Amino acid sequence: MSRQVQGIVAMAKGAPVELRTITVPDPGPGEALVDIAACGVCHTDLHYREGGISDDFPFLLGHEAAGTVSAIGEGVTHVAVGDYVVLNWRAVCGQCRACTRGKPWYCFSTHNATQKMTLEDGTELSPALGIGAFIETTLVAAGQCTKVDPAAPPEVAGLLGCGVMAGLGAAINTGAVTRGDSVAVIGCGGVGAAAIAGARLAGAAIIIAVDLDDRKLEAARGLGATHLVNSSREDAVTAIQALTGGFGADVVIDAVGRPETWKQAFYGRDLAGTVVLVGVPTPEMTLEIPLLDVFGRGGRLMSSWYGDCLPERDFPTLINLYLQGRLPLDQFVSEKIEITGIEAAFESMKRGEVLRSVVMM
Ligand SMILES: NC(=O)c1ccc[n+]([C@@H]2O[C@H](COP(=O)([O-])OP(=O)(O)OC[C@H]3O[C@@H](n4cnc5c(N)ncnc54)[C@H](O)[C@@H]3O)[C@@H](O)[C@H]2O)c1
Numbered sequence: 006m007s008r009q010v011q012g013i014v015a016m017a018k019g020a021p022v023e024l025r026t027i028t029v030p031d032p033g034p035g036e037a038l039v040d041i042a043a044c045g046v047c048h049t050d051l052h053y054r055e056g057g058i059s060d061d062f063p064f065l066l067g068h069e070a071a072g073t074v075s076a077i078g079e080g081v082t083h084v085a086v087g088d089y090v091v092l093n094w095r096a097v098c099g100q101c102r103a104c105t106r107g108k109p110w111y112c113f114s115t116h117n118a119t120q121k122m123t124l125e126d127g128t129e130l131s132p133a134l135g136i137g138a139f140i141e142t143t144l145v146a147a148g149q150c151t152k153v154d155p156a157a158p159p160e161v162a163g164l165l166g167c168g169v170m171a172g173l174g175a176a177i178n179t180g181a182v183t184r185g186d187s188v189a190v191i192g193c194g195g196v197g198a199a200a201i202a203g204a205r206l207a208g209a210a211i212i213i214a215v216d217l218d219d220r221k222l223e224a225a226r227g228l229g230a231t232h233l234v235n236s237s238r239e240d241a242v243t244a245i246q247a248l249t250g251g252f253g254a255d256v257v258i259d260a261v262g263r264p265e266t267w268k269q270a271f272y273g274r275d276l277a278g279t280v281v282l283v284g285v286p287t288p289e290m291t292l293e294i295p296l297l298d299v300f301g302r303g304g305r306l307m308s309s310w311y312g313d314c315l316p317e318r319d320f321p322t323l324i325n326l327y328l329q330g331r332l333p334l335d336q337f338v339s340e341k342i343e344i345t346g347i348e349a350a351f352e353s354m355k356r357g358e359v360l361r362s363v364v365m366m
């Protein structure tokens with residue numbers, strides 16, 4: 006048995022996305038069907054459609070989603086029909102060398118659905134980040150479903166599925182920001198703005214937002230930035246030092262992912278401080294830096310994949326903080342759109358007008 010639903014597919018490199026009829030199989034062992042309620046548009050979806058992630062076209066896009074489990078396969082005990090869930094791309098295996106060493110957030114063998122969703126002619130789809138959620142109903146591994154409090158609306162809950170979790174986790178998990186720290190965040194899109202919210206949640210005393218765009222800086226102020234630096238008008242490193250007694254910040258988060266922003270992070274941090282790279286560089290980017298500076302400045306140079314999150318630990322906790330009014334996740338929802346509005350949402354993203362456009366199904 007299978008069902009036919011509508012979903013958004015990137016058919017070929019650079020081509021506009023298309024609404025297509027997709028065949029979704031019944032869930033097999035360990036799998037679940039999820040009726041999608043809302044799914045955010047992430048920069049990574051655009052990377053997929055531009056061929057920047059892999060050549061495995063056609064892609065079923067969408068991966069920042071919340072919805073309701075509508076069917077489960079054999080042996081699934083982790084979720085039940087009717088559960089309200091956020092989808093994740095880190096269903097840890099529990100058995101790989103990272104999991105067995107007690108660092109499952111590095112799991113090298115995360116679970117996805119075994120069966121394939123297909124086009125009407127049988128062509129197999131590659132779901133974005135193993136999810137594929139710009140669709141009425143999707144098929145995932147049951148472990149990719151994380152139950153959260155249904156009091157949180159889906160456009161808010163779904164944000165935790167990717168970019169916002171990446172930013173929050175870059176500050177809280179990877180950067181280990183703690184009470185009284187000084188923190189600078191370079192690039193205040195959805196990911197960087199979430200890093201700012203994470204730094205506030207962790208009790209940072211000074212939170213410096215750095216961006217080229219004043220609109221992003223204003224949004225960052227609303228999420229907890231105590232100081233704003235427009236690095237198109239002033240030097241980011243000098244400004245961060247001036248705001249931290251001349252020393253630099255304890256933790257600097259690069260949420261852009263370019264050699265020049267990483268260098269700003271490296272030189273904008275205090276001696277023995279921490280750099281966290283959460284923005285994703287492209288293959289041609291390289292870095293040249295005096296090795297003596299790396300040695301002489303000490304500290305920690307980290308990268309953050311998905312905010313080093315553990316969905317089962319972090320999603321319910323963060324949703325509870327949202328419901329308590331301590332984490333303003335709704336400020337990330339810039340607009341709610343229909344499933345046919347994704348190309349327009351990519352354009353708004355490129356023009357820097359939104360933190361997140363969210364498709365309501
Ligand atoms: N590590 C992860 O697990 C993970 C997860 C999701 C997204 N990401 C990555 O995070 C990055 C940011 O994603 P996003 O959704 O926030 O993107 P975005 O396009 O919404 O935001 C990028 C921001 O950076 C600013 N910016 C660009 N160049 C800059 C510069 N030189 N100096 C200062 N600011 C600059 C832009 O004005 C914009 O506000 C992307 O590379 C994305 O792929 C990483």
Ligand SMILES: [Zn+2]
Pocket residue numbers: 097098099100101102103104105109111112113114115
């Ligand atoms: Zn593992």
Ligand SMILES: [Zn+2]
Pocket residue numbers: 047048049050068069167168
């Ligand atoms: Zn994403």
